[in-house]
Amino acid sequence: xxxxxxxxxQALRDGFARFLETNxxxxxxxxxxxxxxxYDEGIWGQMAxxxxxxxxxxxxxxxxxxxxxxxxxxxxxxxxxxxxxxxxSTCVVAAELIARFAPxxxxxxxxxxxSGGTLVVSVGGAGDCIPYADDENSLSATHGNDGWAVSGxxxxxxxxxxxxxxxxxxxxxxxxxxxxxxxSENVSVSPMTSNDPxxxxxxxxxxxxxxxxxxxxxxxxxxxxxxxxxxAAAAEQAGAARAIFDITMEYLRTRYQFGRPIGSFQAMKxxxxxxxxxxxxxxxxxxxxxxxxxxxSVDAAKFVALAxxxxxxxxxxxxxxAIQMHGGIAYTEEHIAHLYWRRARASIxxxxxxxxxxxxxLKAREAAL
Amino acid sequence: MTICDRNSSPEEIENAVDTWLDAHxxxxxRCAKGDSSYDEATWLKTVFEAGFCVPTWPTEWFGLGLRQKxxxxxxxxxxxxxxxxxxxxxxxxxxxxxxKVGSDELKRAMLPTLLTGPICCLLYSEPNAGSDLAGVRTKxxxxxxxxxxxxQKIWTSNAQEAEYGMLLSRTDWDVxxxxxxxxxxxxxxxxxxxxxxxxxxxxESEFNEVFITEARVPASHIIGNLNEGxxxxxxxxxxxxxxxxxxxxxxxxxxxxxxxxxxxxxxRKYDKYDDPAVRQKIAQALAYRELNNLNMERAKEEILKNGxxxxxxxxxxxxxxxxxxxxAIATDLMGNExxxxxxxxxxxxxxxxxxAKAYMNSIGGGTDQIQKNIIAERVLNLPKGPDLDRNTAFRxxxxx
Ligand SMILES: Cc1cc2nc3c(=O)[nH]c(=O)nc-3n(C[C@H](O)[C@H](O)[C@H](O)COP(=O)(O)OP(=O)(O)OC[C@H]3O[C@@H](n4cnc5c(N)ncnc54)[C@H](O)[C@@H]3O)c2cc1C
Numbered sequence: 001x002x003x004x005x006x007x008x009x010q011a012l013r014d015g016f017a018r019f020l021e022t023n024x025x026x027x028x029x030x031x032x033x034x035x036x037x038x039y040d041e042g043i044w045g046q047m048a049x050x051x052x053x054x055x056x057x058x059x060x061x062x063x064x065x066x067x068x069x070x071x072x073x074x075x076x077x078x079x080x081x082x083x084x085x086x087x088x089s090t091c092v093v094a095a096e097l098i099a100r101f102a103p104x105x106x107x108x109x110x111x112x113x114x115s116g117g118t119l120v121v122s123v124g125g126a127g128d129c130i131p132y133a134d135d136e137n138s139l140s141a142t143h144g145n146d147g148w149a150v151s152g153x154x155x156x157x158x159x160x161x162x163x164x165x166x167x168x169x170x171x172x173x174x175x176x177x178x179x180x181x182x183x184s185e186n187v188s189v190s191p192m193t194s195n196d197p198x199x200x201x202x203x204x205x206x207x208x209x210x211x212x213x214x215x216x217x218x219x220x221x222x223x224x225x226x227x228x229x230x231x232a233a234a235a236e237q238a239g240a241a242r243a244i245f246d247i248t249m250e251y252l253r254t255r256y257q258f259g260r261p262i263g264s265f266q267a268m269k270x271x272x273x274x275x276x277x278x279x280x281x282x283x284x285x286x287x288x289x290x291x292x293x294x295x296x297s298v299d300a301a302k303f304v305a306l307a308x309x310x311x312x313x314x315x316x317x318x319x320x321x322a323i324q325m326h327g328g329i330a331y332t333e334e335h336i337a338h339l340y341w342r343r344a345r346a347s348i349x350x351x352x353x354x355x356x357x358x359x360x361x362l363k364a365r366e367a368a369l
Numbered sequence: 370m371t372i373c374d375r376n377s378s379p380e381e382i383e384n385a386v387d388t389w390l391d392a393h394x395x396x397x398x399r400c401a402k403g404d405s406s407y408d409e410a411t412w413l414k415t416v417f418e419a420g421f422c423v424p425t426w427p428t429e430w431f432g433l434g435l436r437q438k439x440x441x442x443x444x445x446x447x448x449x450x451x452x453x454x455x456x457x458x459x460x461x462x463x464x465x466x467x468x469k470v471g472s473d474e475l476k477r478a479m480l481p482t483l484l485t486g487p488i489c490c491l492l493y494s495e496p497n498a499g500s501d502l503a504g505v506r507t508k509x510x511x512x513x514x515x516x517x518x519x520x521q522k523i524w525t526s527n528a529q530e531a532e533y534g535m536l537l538s539r540t541d542w543d544v545x546x547x548x549x550x551x552x553x554x555x556x557x558x559x560x561x562x563x564x565x566x567x568x569x570x571x572x573e574s575e576f577n578e579v580f581i582t583e584a585r586v587p588a589s590h591i592i593g594n595l596n597e598g599x600x601x602x603x604x605x606x607x608x609x610x611x612x613x614x615x616x617x618x619x620x621x622x623x624x625x626x627x628x629x630x631x632x633x634x635x636x637r638k639y640d641k642y643d644d645p646a647v648r649q650k651i652a653q654a655l656a657y658r659e660l661n662n663l664n665m666e667r668a669k670e671e672i673l674k675n676g677x678x679x680x681x682x683x684x685x686x687x688x689x690x691x692x693x694x695x696x697a698i699a700t701d702l703m704g705n706e707x708x709x710x711x712x713x714x715x716x717x718x719x720x721x722x723x724x725a726k727a728y729m730n731s732i733g734g735g736t737d738q739i740q741k742n743i744i745a746e747r748v749l750n751l752p753k754g755p756d757l758d759r760n761t762a763f764r765x766x767x768x769x
Contacts, residue, residue: 249749264752266738269745276744277687280680284663306656358652359645365655369629 003065013073016052024081026336029198032084037162038200039084047085048117056095056228062112063095068228068293072235072286079239082343084198086120086159092232093129094121094167096225097178101214106180110165124157124204125169127176128226131233131350132156132201139170141179141211148211150179153203160202161189168204176222179211186210196346198339224293227304230351231289234304234311237347238282241315244340245279248272248322271325275318282307282314302364309354309361312347319344372419375434382439386446389419396450409453413485416454421447422484423458426468431480432458437669460612463489463535466605467554470593478589479554483533490531491609492522492555492579493602497768500739502537503546503599504758504768507581509538509553511588516540518555518584524733528564528577531557535605536586541596542764549763552598552605554590561585570725609734614684615665616658619692619726630655632695635702635716647702654695661687679748685730686740692727696720 004012023043032040047053055070057063071092078087095114098107098121113119126135138152154168166181181187186209192201249272252263262268289307292300319341323330330337348354373385393402393415400407401415416422417431424440426432435443440456447455457464464483467475483489498504507520518538528534534555541549557564561584566574593601632651636642664680664687671678699720700707709717731737745751758766 249751252751260755261752263745263749264754266742266754269749269751270738270741272749272751273686273741273744276749277683277690280664280667280683281660281687284667285660287667288663306659310656310660355649358649358656361656362648362652365630365652366633369633 003059004067004070009070009073012050012052012070013077016047016050016074016077019046019050020077020081020083024083029082029084029336029339033198037159038198039086043083044085045117047087048115051115053087053091053117054095054111054115056092056099057111057115058099061099061107062115064115068231068290069287071228071232072290075232075235076239076286079236079241080243082198082240082243082339084196086122086163088229088232088236089123089131089158090114090119090121093123093131093225093229094165096228097129097167097214098180100221100225101178101217102180102212103215106212113164119165120159120163121165121167121180122157122159122163122202123167123169124154124160126171127169127178128222129229130169131158131229133169133352137170139168139179139206141170141172141177141213146210148179148213149208150181150206150211151208153205155192155201155203157202157204159200160204161191161200166204176217178214178217180214181206181209181211184209194346196339196342198343199346223301227289227293227300230304230308231286231293233347233351234282234289234307235286237311237315237344238279238286238307240340240343241282241311241318242279244319244322244337245275247336248318248325251326268325271321275321278314278317282311285310299364299368302361302368305357305360305364308351308357312344312350313354315340315344315347372421373433373435373439374428375436375439377435377439379439379442382435382442383446386421386443389421390446390450390452393419394450394452396452399451410485413454416452417481417485421455423464423468424456425458430468430476431484457484460617461488462491462605462609462612463533463554465608466535466601467592469604470601471554472589474589475554475592479533486532487530488527489554490525490528490534490557490579491605492525492528492534492536494524495521496523500736502602503550504763504766505537505539505550507536507538509540509551509586511540512585514588515585516551516553516588518553518561518581518586520581522579522581524567524576525564525579526576526733528557528579529566533557534579535592535602537598537602539763540598543762544596545760546758546763546766547599549596550598550602551595552592552601553586554592555584555586556590559584570728571722606735610685610740611681613730613734614661614681614686614688616661616688616691631719632698632702635699635720638716639702639704639706641702650698654691654698657687657691657694661691682740682744682748685734686737686744689727689731689737692723692730696724696727700724 028040032038051064052074054063055066059065091114098110110119123131124134125137125139126133134155137154139150139154140152141148141150164183166183168179168181170177186207188205189202192203194201252268253261255262285307289303292303323337323341326337329335372389373382395402401412420433421443423432424435424443425437427434444456464480467479493502495505495507507518509516509518534557536553536555538551538553539549540551561582563580565578567576567578568574632654636647636651641647661684665684668678668680703716703720706714707717707720710721711718746753
């Protein structure tokens with residue numbers, strides 16, 4: 001349950017949205033993309049100052065102990081501006097897992113830094129909660145005199161190049177294991193050229209990298225962390241879908257052909273009306289999933305699955321049609337539409353494909369009968 | 370004395386309505402206690418007098434002044450014992466429209482009659498005015514304190530049973546089409562009104578042609594003001610679309626989360642439920658329905674907060690995809706069985722009926738194309754296309 005009151009939540013969201021309005025324009029986005037990390041570190045620092053990075057972190061560890069709805073509101077605004085910050089991986093996935101399963105000393109050390117914006121954790125490997133599961137990874141862990149060490153290769157790790165820690169998942173005898181590894185010399189990182197230029201995917205090569213193993217991965221806790229991560233990603237996608245939709249509607253009102261705004265053509269209107277159904281459905285699905293998590297509802301898993309495929313499918317459809325509705329201008333690198341489109345394409349396998357979640361959703365519906 | 374009010378707790382309302390139903394309704398025989406068969410007129414009057422007919426309306430207008438949530442409790446209790454007559458503040462389009470835009474005089478005179486009678490029919494469409502409803506040609510000519518009506522309506526659902534219809538008519542031919550329309554509460558049971566049923570693709574004959582020849586309606590039955598019928602009509606049509614968007618016109622309670630969806634039942638029965646491709650389609654179909662429910666829930670929240678919600682206008686359009694989509698999947702699941710009909714196969718009969726009935730949602734109450742125009746122009750603020758007749762006196766407008 002969230003420790004944040006309704007009024008504070010609204011203020012938090014409004015404050016963040018206002019901040020982004022002036023500080024996260026397209027120019028900044030492109031500057032960030034051209035920079036080494038892929039995002040504007042100044043914005044990340046400001047988000048920390050506003051308390052946004054510690055929403056999922058308990059109050060006694062430097063966070064504000066918010067709920068899934070609070071996270072969703074922030075993620076939605078991040079999505080609208082396409083901020084390529086490591087919010088979901090560091091502040092949701094890693095924060096949730098560390099807060100639940102890491103030794104207390106590690107929690108005390110890392111969680112305040114996550115809230116403070118001074119620590120980025122990249123997440124990769126196999127299993128639940130992994131943004132881009134890499135089932136082909138060759139990671140293996142051994143236990144020696146001075147604790148755990150991990151060796152092997154893992155690909156598709158977002159923010160791997162500049163992370164301070166890596167949280168890597170492996171499957172051991174069919175169950176999930178998670179290792180927390182400092183970005184030391186024993187981890188070498190090579191960038192993977194990514195279709196979404198804002199993404200910094202990496203391949204990590206580990207040689208006896210010293211690791212802390214997260215213990216006692218209870219399925220219920222893992223499930224909670226995983227639902228929260230998926231719901232956050234869904235909210236980000238819902239926000240992004242709405243933003244590119246709004247950009248497109250504005251163009252339809254202002255671009256003239258045949259002596260009239262192109263939005264007065266019925267072919268455009270009908271595409272727009274159909275897409276609005278998708279945009280609103282995505283918003284409703286993301287919000288409901290987060291609310292159900294916060295309420296501890298037995299239906300939470302069902303609504304998270306629904307949000308997972310609804311939001312990524314909506315984002316994909318809306319951003320694809322946005323290019324078509326803009327015409328040639330959106331076929332240019334200069335126009336922002338392709339950045340949304342690329343992010344939507346990068347969302348397709350994020351936390352698993354839509355088909356997977358449709359199946360989960362159907363199973364949950366059956367179980368409720 | 371009223372049975373319950375705005376300050377009653379959910380339990381108090383539930384108790385009150387259960388006790389009342391217990392005393393007045395015989396669930397086994399499905400008629401009033403002590404009667405041997407159902408007498409609609411008397412029963413509706415009993416419900417009306419208790420206030421259960423329109424619970425969300427104020428007490429001075431025949432209601433109990435309850436909130437929507439409280440009214441749902443009454444609806445559930447009535448539905449549970451299959452007692453008719455409740456929730457007319459949700460479903461009786463005629464009464465709702467008169468209540469919202471009618472004069473106090475009309476409300477006082479007609480609401481008790483409407484609420485204790487059959488639902489009103491909707492005398493809107495004409496052979497030459499379908500999507501372009503503002504092009505109606507049914508004439509209303511003043512004569513003393515009455516109007517004389519002549520014209521033809523078509524696709525009028527329930528015209529045979531209805532005692533009153535809401536009628537779109539033309540009262541001024543010398544102004545552009547939207548400005549010369551008057552909306553009447555029109556008495557159906559009179560000389561000069563001839564109703565001819567039309568056979569539908571569903572096999573039913575719900576809608577009709579209505580031929581009106583010099584029939585009469587009192588001037589006091591204008592809903593709203595003379596020549597401002599288009600404005601009053603907006604309330605009625607908005608409500609109709611709202612109802613359709615919630616799937617309320619569907620055959621059975623398909624929106625319920627806890628009853629087995631028809632698609633799952635059919636997939637199991639026809640042994641296709643393990644096919645992953647089929648499962649994907651079914652999951653998506655169920656999701657569309659659930660998402661529409663979530664959107665409508667959000668709309669209600671927004672209405673409570675801001676007084677209105679643009680989300681409401683999406684429901685009917687979304688419902689078309691849901692209904693046509695589900696019928697298509699069901700047809701595929703059944704294989705050759707879907708070729709059959711009637712007694713030969715009850716499953717096929719149901720699915721074929723649903724496949725046809727889906728058009729009621731996508732054509733009736735304004736087609737999907739018209740809905741998309743409305744969403745684009747009113748919700749998304751996209752510019753209107755050129756209308757060739759917007760500023761022409763209706764007398765001079767071209768028609769097919
Ligand atoms: C089951 C059912 C019940 C009904 N019940 C009633 C009732 O009780 N009372 C009543 O008055 N009416 C009723 N109707 C009539 C219904 O409202 C009309 O059929 C509907 O509004 C369409 O009008 P039309 O049939 O004349 O088609 P048209 O208006 O001729 O449309 C034909 C086609 O052209 C398209 N079209 C027309 N104009 C445009 C435009 N501007 N932009 C894009 N496409 C356009 C339409 O979408 C449609 O595909 C009912 C209809 C059905 C199917």
